[in-house]
Amino acid sequence: xxxxxYFEQFTIGATRSSSTRTITETDIVVHAGHTGxxxxxxxxxxxxxxxxxxxxxxxxxxxxxxxxxxxxxxxNPASFxxxxxxxxxxxxxxxxxxxxxxxxxxxxxxxxxxxxxxxxTERCEVVNQRGETVLVSDHIRMVExxxxxxxxxx
Amino acid sequence: xxxxxYFEQFTIGATRSSSTRTITETDIVVHAGHTGxxxxxxxxxxxxxxxxxxxxxxxxxxxxxxxxxxxxxxxNPASFxxxxxxxxxxxxxxxxxxxxxxxxxxxxxxxxxxxxxxxxTERCEVVNQRGETVLVSDHIRMVExxxxxxxxxx
Amino acid sequence: xxxxxYFEQFTIGATRSSSTRTITETDIVVHAGHTGxxxxxxxxxxxxxxxxxxxxxxxxxxxxxxxxxxxxxxxNPASFxxxxxxxxxxxxxxxxxxxxxxxxxxxxxxxxxxxxxxxxTERCEVVNQRGETVLVSDHIRMVExxxxxxxxxx
Amino acid sequence: xxxxxYFEQFTIGATRSSSTRTITETDIVVHAGHTGxxxxxxxxxxxxxxxxxxxxxxxxxxxxxxxxxxxxxxxNPASFxxxxxxxxxxxxxxxxxxxxxxxxxxxxxxxxxxxxxxxxTERCEVVNQRGETVLVSDHIRMVExxxxxxxxxx
Amino acid sequence: xxxxxYFEQFTIGATRSSSTRTITETDIVVHAGHTGxxxxxxxxxxxxxxxxxxxxxxxxxxxxxxxxxxxxxxxNPASFxxxxxxxxxxxxxxxxxxxxxxxxxxxxxxxxxxxxxxxxTERCEVVNQRGETVLVSDHIRMVExxxxxxxxxx
Amino acid sequence: xxxxxYFEQFTIGATRSSSTRTITETDIVVHAGHTGxxxxxxxxxxxxxxxxxxxxxxxxxxxxxxxxxxxxxxxNPASFxxxxxxxxxxxxxxxxxxxxxxxxxxxxxxxxxxxxxxxxTERCEVVNQRGETVLVSDHIRMVExxxxxxxxxx
Numbered sequence: 001x002x003x004x005x006y007f008e009q010f011t012i013g014a015t016r017s018s019s020t021r022t023i024t025e026t027d028i029v030v031h032a033g034h035t036g037x038x039x040x041x042x043x044x045x046x047x048x049x050x051x052x053x054x055x056x057x058x059x060x061x062x063x064x065x066x067x068x069x070x071x072x073x074x075x076n077p078a079s080f081x082x083x084x085x086x087x088x089x090x091x092x093x094x095x096x097x098x099x100x101x102x103x104x105x106x107x108x109x110x111x112x113x114x115x116x117x118x119x120x121t122e123r124c125e126v127v128n129q130r131g132e133t134v135l136v137s138d139h140i141r142m143v144e145x146x147x148x149x150x151x152x153x154x
Numbered sequence: 155x156x157x158x159x160y161f162e163q164f165t166i167g168a169t170r171s172s173s174t175r176t177i178t179e180t181d182i183v184v185h186a187g188h189t190g191x192x193x194x195x196x197x198x199x200x201x202x203x204x205x206x207x208x209x210x211x212x213x214x215x216x217x218x219x220x221x222x223x224x225x226x227x228x229x230n231p232a233s234f235x236x237x238x239x240x241x242x243x244x245x246x247x248x249x250x251x252x253x254x255x256x257x258x259x260x261x262x263x264x265x266x267x268x269x270x271x272x273x274x275t276e277r278c279e280v281v282n283q284r285g286e287t288v289l290v291s292d293h294i295r296m297v298e299x300x301x302x303x304x305x306x307x308x
Numbered sequence: 309x310x311x312x313x314y315f316e317q318f319t320i321g322a323t324r325s326s327s328t329r330t331i332t333e334t335d336i337v338v339h340a341g342h343t344g345x346x347x348x349x350x351x352x353x354x355x356x357x358x359x360x361x362x363x364x365x366x367x368x369x370x371x372x373x374x375x376x377x378x379x380x381x382x383x384n385p386a387s388f389x390x391x392x393x394x395x396x397x398x399x400x401x402x403x404x405x406x407x408x409x410x411x412x413x414x415x416x417x418x419x420x421x422x423x424x425x426x427x428x429t430e431r432c433e434v435v436n437q438r439g440e441t442v443l444v445s446d447h448i449r450m451v452e453x454x455x456x457x458x459x460x461x462x
Numbered sequence: 463x464x465x466x467x468y469f470e471q472f473t474i475g476a477t478r479s480s481s482t483r484t485i486t487e488t489d490i491v492v493h494a495g496h497t498g499x500x501x502x503x504x505x506x507x508x509x510x511x512x513x514x515x516x517x518x519x520x521x522x523x524x525x526x527x528x529x530x531x532x533x534x535x536x537x538n539p540a541s542f543x544x545x546x547x548x549x550x551x552x553x554x555x556x557x558x559x560x561x562x563x564x565x566x567x568x569x570x571x572x573x574x575x576x577x578x579x580x581x582x583t584e585r586c587e588v589v590n591q592r593g594e595t596v597l598v599s600d601h602i603r604m605v606e607x608x609x610x611x612x613x614x615x616x
Numbered sequence: 617x618x619x620x621x622y623f624e625q626f627t628i629g630a631t632r633s634s635s636t637r638t639i640t641e642t643d644i645v646v647h648a649g650h651t652g653x654x655x656x657x658x659x660x661x662x663x664x665x666x667x668x669x670x671x672x673x674x675x676x677x678x679x680x681x682x683x684x685x686x687x688x689x690x691x692n693p694a695s696f697x698x699x700x701x702x703x704x705x706x707x708x709x710x711x712x713x714x715x716x717x718x719x720x721x722x723x724x725x726x727x728x729x730x731x732x733x734x735x736x737t738e739r740c741e742v743v744n745q746r747g748e749t750v751l752v753s754d755h756i757r758m759v760e761x762x763x764x765x766x767x768x769x770x
Numbered sequence: 771x772x773x774x775x776y777f778e779q780f781t782i783g784a785t786r787s788s789s790t791r792t793i794t795e796t797d798i799v800v801h802a803g804h805t806g807x808x809x810x811x812x813x814x815x816x817x818x819x820x821x822x823x824x825x826x827x828x829x830x831x832x833x834x835x836x837x838x839x840x841x842x843x844x845x846n847p848a849s850f851x852x853x854x855x856x857x858x859x860x861x862x863x864x865x866x867x868x869x870x871x872x873x874x875x876x877x878x879x880x881x882x883x884x885x886x887x888x889x890x891t892e893r894c895e896v897v898n899q900r901g902e903t904v905l906v907s908d909h910i911r912m913v914e915x916x917x918x919x920x921x922x923x924x
Contacts, residue, residue, distance in 0.1 A: 019691075021808060022815040022826075026799040027188070029488040033341025034184055035223025036175075038483060045484040046560045046591050056484075060235050061219035068215050069189025075635075081214050081243055087291075088237035098816045129816050137241075173537075175346060176353040176364075180337040183642040187803025192637060199638040200714045200745050210638075229481075252354045283354050327845075329654060330661040330672075334645040335496070342492055343531025344483075368543050369527035370496075376523050377497025383789075389522050391550035395599075397543055406662045437662050445549075491796040495649025500791060507792040508868045508899050518792075637806075646804055650797070651839025676851050677835035684831050685805025697830050697859055703907075704853035753857075 004078035006146035007118035010105050018070035018101040023058055025095050031062040058093040063135045067126035071101045078144040082119065087137035091128070098129040106138065117142045158232035160300035161272035164259050172224035172255040177212055179249050185216040212247040217289045221280035225255040232298040236273065241291035245282070252283040260292065271296045312386035314454035315426035318413050326378035326409040331366055333403050339370040366401040371443045375434035379409045386452040390427065395445035399436070406437040414446065425450045466540035468608035469580035472567050480532035480563040485520055487557050493524040520555040525597045529588035533563040540606040544581065549599035553590070560591040568600065579604045620694035622762035623734035626721050634686035634717040639674055641711050647678040674709040679751045683742035687717040694760040698735065703753035707744070714745040722754065733758045774848035776916035777888035780875050788840035788871040793828055795865050801832040828863040833905045837896035841871040848914040852889065857907035861898070868899040876908065887912045 032038050040047035041057055048056040064087065093099065107121035120143050126135040186192050194201035195211055202210040218241065247253065261275035274297050280289040340346050348355035349365055356364040372395065401407065415429035428451050434443040494500050502509035503519055510518040526549065555561065569583035582605050588597040648654050656663035657673055664672040680703065709715065723737035736759050742751040802808050810817035811827055818826040834857065863869065877891035890913050896905040 019808065020810060020814045020817060021190075022813060024795050024799050025486050026488045026796045029486050029492075030184070030188055030341075030799075031219070033338075033344075034181070034188060035219045035226075036341075036344065036346050037223040037226040038344050038481065039226060039229055040482060043484060044482045044560055045558065047482060059219075061215075061222050065185070065189045065213075065215040065219050069191040072189075072191040072193060075193055083240065083242035084238070085241070086237065086239060087241055089235055096815065098814055173346065174348060174352045174355060176351060178333050178337050179640050180334045180642045183640050183646075184337075184803075187800075187806075190803075190806070190808050192635065192806050194636060197638060198636045198714055199712065201636060250353065252352055327654065328656060328660045328663060329498075330659060332641050332645050334642045338492070338496055338645075339527070342489070342496060343527045343534075345531040345534040347534060347537055367527075369523075369530050373493070373497045373521075373523035373527050377499040380497075380499040380501060383501055389551055391548065392546070393549070394545065394547060395549060396545035404661065406660055487794050488796045491794050491800075492649075495646075495652075498649075498652065498654050500652050500789065502790060505792060506790045506868055507866065509790060643804070646800070647835070650800055650804060651835045651842075652791075653839040653842040655842060655845055675835075677831075677838050681801070681805045681829075681831040681835050685807040688805075688807040688809060691809055699856065699858035700854070701856060702853065703855070703857060705851055 002075040002077050004144070005076045006078050007108070007120065007143040008146050010108060010120045010143065012105050012108060015102065015104045018073065018103070020098055020100040021066065021070060022098045023063075023066070023093055023095060027062065027066070028056065028058055028095065031059050031065075035059070035061060037061070053092050053094075055094055058095075060089040060135070063089070063093050063099070063126055064137065067099065067101045067124060067135055068139070070099070071103050071124060076143075079120075079141050082140040082142045085121075085138040085140060087135070089135055091132055091134040093128065093134050097134075099126050099134065101126050103139075111142065114142070116145055118145055119143075156229040156231050158298070159230045160232050161262070161274065161297040162300050164262060164274045164297065166259050166262060169256065169258045172227065172257070174252055174254040175220065175224060176252045177217075177220070177247055177249060181216065181220070182210065182212055182249065185213050185219075189213070189215060191215070207246050207248075209248055212249075214243040214289070217243070217247050217253070217280055218291065221253065221255045221278060221289055222293070224253070225257050225278060230297075233274075233295050236294040236296045239275075239292040239294065241289070243289055245286055245288040247282065247288050251288075253280050253288065255280050257293075265296065268296070270299055272299055273297075310383040310385050312452070313384045314386050315416070315428065315451040316454050318416060318428045318451065320413050320416060323410065323412045326381065326411070328406055328408040329374065329378060330406045331371075331374070331401055331403060335370065335374070336364065336366055336403065339367050339373075343367070343369060345369070361400050361402075363402055366403075368397040368443070371397070371401050371407070371434055372445065375407065375409045375432060375443055376447070378407070379411050379432060384451070387428075387449050390448040390450045393429075393446040393448065395443070397443055399440055399442040401436065401442050405442075407434050407442065409434050411447075419450065422450070424453055426453055427451075464537040464539050466606070467538045468540050469570070469582065469605040470608050472570060472582045472605065474567050474570060477564065477566045480535065480565070482560055482562040483528065483532060484560045485525075485528070485555055485557060489524065489528070490518065490520055490557065493521050493527075497521070497523060499523070515554050515556075517556055520557075522551040522597070525551070525555050525561070525588055526599065529561065529563045529586060529597055530601070532561070533565050533586060538605070541582075541603050544602040544604045547583075547600040547602065549597070551597055553594055553596040555590065555596050559596075561588050561596065563588050565601075573604065576604070578607055580607055581605075618691040618693050620760070621692045622694050623724070623736065623759040624762050626724060626736045626759065628721050628724060631718065631720045634689065634719070636714055636716040637682065637686060638714045639682070639709055639711060643678065643682070644672065644674055644711065647675050647681075651675070651677060653677070669708050669710075671710055674711075676705040676751070679705070679709050679715070679742055680753065683715065683717045683740060683751055684755070686715070687719050687740060692759070695736075695757050698756040698758045701737075701754040701756065703751070705751055707748055707750040709744065709750050713750075715742050715750065717742050719755075727758065730758070732761055734761055735759075772845040772847050774914070775846050776848050777878070777890065777913040778916050780878060780890045780913065782875050782878060785872065785874045788843065788873070790868055790870040791836065791840060792868045793833075793836070793863055793865060797832065797836070798826065798828055798865065801829050801835075805829070805831060807831070823862050823864075825864055828865075830859040830905070833859070833863050833869070833896055834907065837869065837871045837894060837905055838909070840869070841873050841894060846913070849890075849911050852910040852912045855891075855908040855910060857905070859905055861902055861904040863898065863904050867904075869896050869904065871896050873909075881912065884912070886915055888915055889913075
């Protein structure tokens with residue numbers, strides 16, 4: 001059964017790493033068909049060979065979706081996703097690259113409108129097999145504050 | 155052949171709308187398998203029936219990916235994607251909802267480090283069949299400045 | 309092991325029927341992503357509701373591909389596909405329709421350039437659950453003539 | 463918003479080219495599963511190595527579907543697809559080939575039964591990265607004749 | 617980082633439950649295309665309506681694959697899969713059913729050929745939303761025995 | 771039309787072989803997404819390079835599902851699947867391996883509870899391009915006994 005993790009239980013600086021996954025040509029073909037984005041940078045190997053990158057690159061939205069998906073290991077019933085700030089496509093991801101996601105709690109704040117919630121910001125860094133960060137975003141989660149009894153113990 | 159659209163050719167306030175698409179159960183199943191995010195909000199109809207939404211909701215990363223994909227109609231060889239600011243998941247998207255994306259140029263700025271580029275910010279609003287905005291983000295594009303001859307004419 | 313069926317062994321008027329298959333929303337979503345054809349007749353339920361058909365219709369290329377695929381039961385190592393004549397999209401196929409393909413040998417002819425081959429034309433009729441023909445095409449196959457020994461026996 | 467292009471606005475000899483796309487192993491696996499055609503020419507690399515082509519080839523129905531899909535860039539609300547004549551599989555398409563579609567208006571004719579429509583025939587040539595035509599078909603489209611006012615201006 | 621769980625650390629009678637997932641029409645279409653099994657019980661809604669079940673049923677191999685996949689939550693680097701005994705398809709799974717997997721350690725034994733390994737048998741019960749077992753199998757895992765130091769503590 | 775093959779018509783020792791199919795990276799990516807099993811042995815090429823196998827291996831459930839799917843050529847309306855005994859994952863299947871399934875009738879028995887049915891056990895051996903058995907299972911099928919008239923003739 002999923003266990004609620006409340007706002008008070010998040011610690012700034014806490015960090016965790018996701019499992020890893022190799023990005024395949026299949027992922028790019030699936031993402032193109034899933035989103036309708038058939039830009040030649042992603043689906044035309046001849047075109048891509050003449051770009052500075054020299055080969056096809058993964059869609060930014062795919063690296064983001066898979067990167068966030070890798071981090072989605074445990075359901076937290078006390079939390080929902082509010083959005084992302086400063087999502088940046090830092091380096092290209094190529095077919096055959098192996099990525100994982102590093103999550104660090106970087107900020108906690110009360111929510112201006114909902115007193116029973118706090119905002120927890122997790123920095124998501126998608127990292128390739130050479131240790132290079134390829135994508136970064138600040139994931140803002142709305143997290144319930146702990147019920148009274150739990151809060152005093154926490 | 156794709157035509158370059160240079161930084162000078164973007165006008166603040168200019169707007170365009172994408173084509174439309176109905177979000178299907180298939181899209182959600184594909185996205186879960188594509189990203190590995192099998193959270194019950196997306197893939198367990200019984201669980202979802204007991205949430206406030208009452209039914210399964212699309213992944214935020216999917217609404218983002220398809221919303222941006224819908225907007226990716228014409229390749230601009232003078233532009234690349236830098237990132238997104240203030241990505242917000244505003245309303246749930248359900249199976250059967252029909253979405254499109256409205257893009258508005260909201261900001262133009264020189265790039266602090268690359269004088270031959272400017273930053274064009276396009277607000278992306280993903281809108282459902284009732285006209286409600288379900289997702290918003292500010293897409294930052296790096297766009298080449300026009301070569302001398304073109305710039306003077308532009 | 310696949311068995312060769314030679315030109316002489318095809319009989320005009322011979323007929324066979326494929327297995328059956330229900331066309332699903334999944335098939336349409338997969339075909340849109342596979343081909344990049346996201347026309348609203350196929351992927352926008354709201355748009356489709358306002359057309360004379362009243363609902364989404366399958367892509368013509370999909371009905372053709374699945375119809376021909378249903379007929380592809382046995383490999384004939386003595387035959388290859390030359391092309392199709394008079395491919396016609398006769399009636400719409402909707403989500404939930406169940407189709408099969410009826411194949412009839414309608415013509416046999418020597419090939420003008422390759423004496424060791426003959427052309428066998430098979431009429432392919434894709435039929436729905438109400439017995440209505442939804443697609444028709446004349447499939448032209450190049451089929452080897454039988455080696456001497458077999459020909460005399462045949 | 464899609465713009466209607468009427469029968470009178472098509473010019474014989476007019477030509478356009480689609481975007482490009484590399485055919486991948488994924489496309490062949492997806493097409494086999496989508497259509498149920500698992501013939502060894504497409505899905506058995508060992509078998510294919512012993513054929514004259516020396517490697518797996520794309521399904522004819524797939525080259526047709528993707529070729530037509532590449533050409534489906536703009537919805538024309540005044541047009542629907544009637545069928546194809548003389549569809550021919552001219553050369554094999556291999557994994558890694560990059561294709562696009564060249565469309566040329568080759569014929570215009572009144573429709574014998576529907577006076578408010580004309581038939582526009584577009585030759586579709588699917589071309590690989592060496593400029594070789596791999597598939598050709600004559601796409602017959604039923605196109606509305608222009609309303610009075612527009613026709614006089616056109 | 618995955619943590620090794622050694623043979624000695626498995627306890628007969630220990631039980632755990634997987635997350636849940638609704639089986640969709642998409643899953644059946646994907647599985648048919650993935651495996652090439654287009655039997656009408658799975659892909660022909662009209663045929664299925666006339667069977668005792670009254671509707672399409674999921675492939676047994678799919679319920680098994682998804683059931684085992686649901687249970688594959690944590691990698692155990694000290695274990696690999698040997699096989700399954702007494703796999704039984706007990707009840708049909710229909711589109712819309714929501715399943716999860718219950719795993720119980722039912723047996724532990726030395727491996728007759730590999731002294732450094734033991735066999736752990738986990739009973740896998742795939743259960744639907746009404747609490748009915750739809751599939752059962754005894755999963756035999758080869759699990760390393762703990763290194764000396766760990767064994768004494770364990 | 772499918773033809774019923776009754777219990778009496780199965781002969782112990784009878785054997786048949788399926789068609790062949792090359793396992794692709796696409797199959798593994800599809801299976802991971804279909805089942806949710808993203809274990810690094812299957813989806814992380816870097817991890818797999820450091821295992822004794824040296825590369826990614828197919829999921830056992832996938833080799834089973836495709837192996838059984840390859841064998842599912844003809845519907846037998848007088849038969850349904852009861853389960854499998856002694857399913858064993860004998861050798862790894864790698865990307866690029868070409869497999870087929872060999873089926874041998876190994877046992878026939880009355881069903882203890884249903885007199886009108888018998889149990890036919892078919893040994894399924896999935897074999898790779900080097901003739902090595904990679905997976906084996908004993909498929910137990912419940913097969914109707916022949917109606918009186920047919921039984922006497924059989």
